[in-house]
Amino acid sequence: MSSLTPFNGTKIGSAPEALVRHIKDVGRPLTIRAGQMVVLHGARDRDIYYIERGSFEVALTARDGQVIIVCDLGPGEIFGDLAAIVEGPRSASVVATDVGKIFAISESEFFEAVAPRSELSFWFMRRLAHEITRLTEKVFELAALSARNRLHCELHRLCVGLPVADGKVIVAKPPTHETIAMRIGSQRETVSREMSKLSTQGIVQKQRQGLVVDLDRLSAQVAAELGRPLDV
Numbered sequence: 001m002s003s004l005t006p007f008n009g010t011k012i013g014s015a016p017e018a019l020v021r022h023i024k025d026v027g028r029p030l031t032i033r034a035g036q037m038v039v040l041h042g043a044r045d046r047d048i049y050y051i052e053r054g055s056f057e058v059a060l061t062a063r064d065g066q067v068i069i070v071c072d073l074g075p076g077e078i079f080g081d082l083a084a085i086v087e088g089p090r091s092a093s094v095v096a097t098d099v100g101k102i103f104a105i106s107e108s109e110f111f112e113a114v115a116p117r118s119e120l121s122f123w124f125m126r127r128l129a130h131e132i133t134r135l136t137e138k139v140f141e142l143a144a145l146s147a148r149n150r151l152h153c154e155l156h157r158l159c160v161g162l163p164v165a166d167g168k169v170i171v172a173k174p175p176t177h178e179t180i181a182m183r184i185g186s187q188r189e190t191v192s193r194e195m196s197k198l199s200t201q202g203i204v205q206k207q208r209q210g211l212v213v214d215l216d217r218l219s220a221q222v223a224a225e226l227g228r229p230l231d232v
């Protein structure tokens with residue numbers, strides 16, 4: 001899952017070694033092309049997937065066609081587990097944003113590995129708890145913050161884990177304004193307008209290396225808007 005914090009030197013979302021070995025032993029390798037939909041919102045299939053390479057978006061599409069990106073997934077993470085847990089339909093679509101390689105495993109093969117091993121069950125639980133916490137923050141932002149302030153929070157998240165020099169961070173491959181809009185439940189035009197304002201204020205600067213963000217100033221702004229520091 002996205003927005004990860006370290007756990008024993010690894011990310012919470014990254015599947016433990018023992019589980020990865022099992023998935024690779026019994027799973028089916030699949031080559032994925034950019035734009036391929038691996039999981040369809042509402043479908044009744046139940047396979048669970050491990051990402052070896054590539055990047056994926058978990059997304060929902062509104063009736064008017066607006067796409068809401070719930071989170072981004074990358075190598076080491078799994079997806080497609082929720083339908084199996086609740087024995088229901090797929091909770092969202094999962095679409096590749098790049099070429100990739102994944103392994104598919106049946107729900108029974110997955111849970112046969114996880115259920116008897118407490119360290120794997122605990123990892124699974126902890127990962128879900130982390131996601132609930134992340135979504136709680138998102139719900140708060142959607143209900144309590146303007147699109148402008150949500151953009152500031154999202155920009156702040158893009159900077160997490162990147163090296164800071166002189167209070168500044170370089171986001172090498174920043175998402176497009178359209179993608180940011182889909183993540184914060186807004187419109188591309190709004191994101192573009194607010195990015196221009198941030199640029200005028202010197203908080204972001206588009207440079208050859210990427211987007212340079214003045215993290216000190218952005219953090220202070222986000223903390224003022226939220227009334228507390230952003231817990232990413």
Ligand SMILES: Nc1ncnc2c1ncn2[C@@H]1O[C@@H]2COP(=O)(O)O[C@H]2[C@H]1O
Binds near residue numbers: 001002039071135
């Ligand atoms: N909020 C979320 N955070 C992370 N992953 C999610 C979220 N919602 C759905 N997914 C993933 O997207 C998958 C869609 O199919 P499933 O419901 O089987 O399982 C889901 C999860 O693996």
